Amino acid sequence: MAFLDLDGLRFHVQELGPRDARPPAATVVLLHGLLTDSLASYYFTLAPALAAAGLRVLMYDQRGHGRTERPPTGYRLEHFADDLEALLDRLGITGPVHLLGNSFGGTVAFALAARRPAQVLGILAIESEPATAAWAAKLADILERAESELVKKSTLAWITATRGRHTARLARSAGAMMTQTSLAREIPASRLPGEAELRAIRCPVLAVYGTRSDLAPQAAWLDELLPDCRSTFVPGQEHSVLIETPDVVRELTLSWLREQGVALRTACAPAGGRPAGTVTVRPAGTVTVRPADAGTVRQAAPETIAGTAR
Numbered sequence: 001m002a003f004l005d006l007d008g009l010r011f012h013v014q015e016l017g018p019r020d021a022r023p024p025a026a027t028v029v030l031l032h033g034l035l036t037d038s039l040a041s042y043y044f045t046l047a048p049a050l051a052a053a054g055l056r057v058l059m060y061d062q063r064g065h066g067r068t069e070r071p072p073t074g075y076r077l078e079h080f081a082d083d084l085e086a087l088l089d090r091l092g093i094t095g096p097v098h099l100l101g102n103s104f105g106g107t108v109a110f111a112l113a114a115r116r117p118a119q120v121l122g123i124l125a126i127e128s129e130p131a132t133a134a135w136a137a138k139l140a141d142i143l144e145r146a147e148s149e150l151v152k153k154s155t156l157a158w159i160t161a162t163r164g165r166h167t168a169r170l171a172r173s174a175g176a177m178m179t180q181t182s183l184a185r186e187i188p189a190s191r192l193p194g195e196a197e198l199r200a201i202r203c204p205v206l207a208v209y210g211t212r213s214d215l216a217p218q219a220a221w222l223d224e225l226l227p228d229c230r231s232t233f234v235p236g237q238e239h240s241v242l243i244e245t246p247d248v249v250r251e252l253t254l255s256w257l258r259e260q261g262v263a264l265r266t267a268c269a270p271a272g273g274r275p276a277g278t279v280t281v282r283p284a285g286t287v288t289v290r291p292a293d294a295g296t297v298r299q300a301a302p303e304t305i306a307g308t309a310r
Contacts, residue, residue, distance in 0.1 A: 001069075006086040006223075012067035013060040013087070014039055016051035018265075024056035026121070026262045027097040029084070031062070031105030034187075035146060035174035036167075037293045038066035041102060045246035046253060053254060054265040058097075059085060062108075064177055075183040076133050076192035080104075081111040088119065096121040098260070100253065100258030102242045103127050107135070115196045122204040122260050124253055127215055127239050129222065131192050140188035147184045198225055205229040208249065210237030 002013050018024050028050055030042040039059040049059045061068035063083055064075065088097070098121050099109035106128025113120040114130075129135055149155045150171050160168040178184055205226050209216040211233045217229035233250055234241050242249050258264055 010069040012273045016057040018054045025054040027056040030059040031108050033103030038169040049250045057107040075186040079131050080108045098122045100124045113201045114193045124206045126208045137186045143184035147178040177275050202227050207231045209233050210241045211235050212238045
C-alpha cells in the first residue's frame with residue numbers, strides 16, 4: 001500500500017507491473033466509480049491480468065473513497081480530473097496512457113481526454129458516459145435519493161437481506177460519505193464540457209454496456225459523437241458489468257489494447273477477435289453477435305442505489 005499527497009490531499013495509490021525485468025509495454029490507469037466503488041474493484045479482478053500481460057497498471061482511490069482522504073468539499077468533476085492529472089504529473093508519467101474507467105471513472109477519463117488529449121492514447125469506458133447536462137440531471141436525482149436512503153436503518157436492513165453483508169457495508173460507508181461531504185450537491189454542479197470539446201476527443205474509445213442497463217440505449221449517440229468509438233454489450237447484465245463479469249471485461253480489455261498496437265506478451269492476452277458473450281456494434285452500423293442467441297439491447301429500469309453508483 002502506498003500513499004501520496006496531491007495538492008494537499010492524501011491518496012491511496014496502488015501500482016502493479018510486469019513480472020519480468022523488461023520495461024512495461026504501456027501504462028494503463030484504472031478509474032473506479034462513485035460511492036460504493038474503490039480501487040479494490042480492479043485490484044481483485046482486472047489489474048493482475050493486465051500486469052501479467054506486461055503492462056504498468058496504476059490505480060487509486062478517488063477523493064473521498066476507499067483509503068483516500070475525505071475532504072468535506074471539492075467534489076466537482078473538474079476536481080476529480082485535477083486529481084488524475086496531478087497523479088500522472090507526480091509519478092512523472094509524461095507520455096500518453098490508456099484510461100479504463102468504470103461508471104463515474106469513465107466520466108473522469110473523458111474529462112481528462114478533453115483537457116489533455118495528447119496524454120490519452122485510448123479510453124475503455126465500462127457503463128459510463130461523458131459529462132453532459134442530461135448526465136448532471138441524472139446524477140442529481142441518483143445522489144439525492146442515495147443521500148436520503150442510505151442513512152436509513154430500514155434501507156440498510158433491506159440491502160443486507162437482498163444483497164448481503166458486504167454490499168450493506170459498502171452502502172453504509174456511502175451513506176457516511178453523503179452526510180460528511182458536499183458530493184451530492186457538487187457533482188451535478190460540475191463544469192460540463194461543450195459538444196465541441198467532446199467531439200475533439202479523437203482517441204479510440206471502447207464503450208462497454210450491459211444489455212439490461214439503462215445506459216445501453218445511449219450507444220448510438222456516443223458512437224456518433226466521438227470520432228473513433230464503438231460499443232460492446234454484455235448480454236444479461238445491468239450496471240455492474242465489471243463486478244459480475246470480470247472475465248469478459250478482462251478479455252475485452254486485452255483484445256482492445258492489442259488492437260491499439262500494445263505488444264502484450266503473455267498467453268493471457270487473446271490472439272484476436274472478441275470474447276464470447278458480447279454483442280459489438282461498430283460505428284458503420286454492422287452488428288456482430290457472439291453467441292447467436294445473445295439477444296438484443298433493451299432498456300431496463302435504473303439499478304437501485306444499493307448497487308455501484310454512477
